Amino acid sequence: MEFFNNHTKLFTTAFLLFVGLTLFVCIIPALDNQTNNEPLPFAQALSEEAIKGKAVFIANGCVACHTQQVRNVDMDKVWGERPSIAADYADNYRTDFWRNTATLMGTERTGPDLTNIGSRQPSREWQLSHLFNPRIVVKESIMPAYTWMFEVKDKLAEGDVSVSVPEEFMNGQKGKVVAKEEAMQLVAYLQALKQTKLPGDAPKPAFLYKKTGEPNAGSKPGATKELNGAMLYTNNCQSCHQQNGEGLKGAFPPLKGSKIVLDENPELFVDIIMNGYSGREKEGFGVMPAVGTNNRLKAEEVTAIMNHERTSWGNNGKKVTLQQVQKLMEKVKATGK
Structure with missing residues (x-):
């Protein structure tokens, strides 16, 4: 009981226990993980423009609705050619001493996964129209419109990137819609999100829990199933x-x-x-x-x-x-x- 009545011993022991747990549960596994996982051989580093776009992505809370992780389940096949692996995130470094870069893996898919969006939808024109107002290209979209990343001009200047916007989405404004610098940076980041191919001798992770298709009722055995x-x-x-x-x-x-x-x-x-x-x-x-x-x-x-x-x-x-x-x-x- 003397130990519990001595606040110096009690708090010192608690502090040392906390430090020990932090060392063995967090720091050592993290260092070991960093040592054993390197970026894939063909991985391409983000360009300066894309790095700025990543900051725009974070600042606008895009990770709240979009993941960047292809899970190893069959339903995730639409988001990438293979399930994500640790090496896909090994090239993420701290922004500075105080700020972690964030892997942006996300936890919720209100919108589609973006792991491979640079390959699935590389069109700059599509991405800019989608940012200005997602309903232009996806009628049912619930994503907010990022109109503040654009400006409306009477005349295009040299270097301006105009965006095709139907009249019904202009809210009565007249002129040309021009993408601001932050919109171009965000699109550069999205275009850079491409799943890196594994080396030829590397085992490819499998997608699990595949659905088994049922034959059409009344179809003849061996007949080709007609797709929708x-x-x-x-x-x-x-x-x-x-x-x-x-x-x-x-x-x-x-x-x-x-x-x-x-x-x-x-x-x-x-x-x-x-x-x-x-x-x-x-x-x-x-x-x-x-x-x-x-x-x-x-x-x-x-x-x-x-x-x-x-x-x-x-x-x-x-x-x-x-x-x-x-x-x-x-x-x-x-x-x-």
Whole structure:
């Protein structure tokens, strides 16, 4: 009882116990983790612009709704090619002595995961329109509009980056919407978020708990399952080309009445889906990313998307077959288009 009545011994012992626990539970494991985990060989450091954009990301609380971690469960396949590993975060360093950099892994997905957003949606035009008002490109979005990162000018000056904004989102203002420096920095950071490929000899982590598909009722054994082209279009294409297929003026071309979509020879159509397209930049349209490759679309999925686009919004194109698309996917891959 004398020990508990002596405040000097009691508080000294408690302090030493706290220091010991801190050392063995926090400091030593952290040092060991730092020693055993290095950035992946092909990892690219953030540019100066992207580092400033990361600070904008933190300052605006984006981590509250967006994670940067692909979990090892099958439902996370849409966010990256593989589950995240410790090495993905090994290149994060302290901002300064007082401030940690934060890995920004997040804990909640009110919005989509951003681990691989630089590959999934690399278009600067899309990202800027989305920042100005997310409803421009995603009608159902609940993300707030970051209009204070932009200004409206009567005339564009040299070096200004204008943003395509439909009239109904201008709130009565007239002029050109121009991205401020912080908007450009934030977009640079988002474009830099790309999942690094593992070295060839490294074991690839598996996605767990895969769903087993049930065969369609009444379908014949061995018959090819028909995929939902409308759903696949919504998940992969709608954010740019819009639900009505009319695109966004000055940013994303329409698919409604498109000569490429309706062409009897679908080779260019397949090529654009798998490898992207930059042939309409002079018309003011942004570069289309390689959606098919980035999202790892299978031939069955590409076929369903193409047939949806060729037969929707008044389009009356002839449906393509799975065999056609498979051959064309191999062709555009082999020719390096």
